[in-house]
Amino acid sequence: MATNWCIQKGVICDRVAASGYCAQSACTKVFQTGTARQTNADRIRAMSDEELADQLVIRIDGLEECRLYLSAPTGKLFIPRKEAVRVTLEWLRKPAEED
Secondary structure, three states, rough: EEEEOOOOOOEOOOOOOOOOOOOOOOOOEEEEOOOOOHHHHHHOOOOOOOHHHHHHHEEEEOOOOOEEEEEOOOOEOOOOOOHHHHHHHHEEEEEEEEE
């Protein structure tokens, strides 16, 4: 039996019509159909830039009064989490550097 997942929400869904669109919600994104379950890579690809930026910020517990937040792709540390997310989102939207 095929498994369907929503490209917009990145979740397993059984509300796909024969047309490939969601039959029971306002979602107009095409659903992908396959014989395998969604992989972690599929889930990451389905994330918005904002969701991905949020996942790429890591809290580092230091002293009780000081929490640092690491922007994983940039390697920069921040005290306010929202600044770490902002810088990570900015990095995600930059053109890729060639190797």
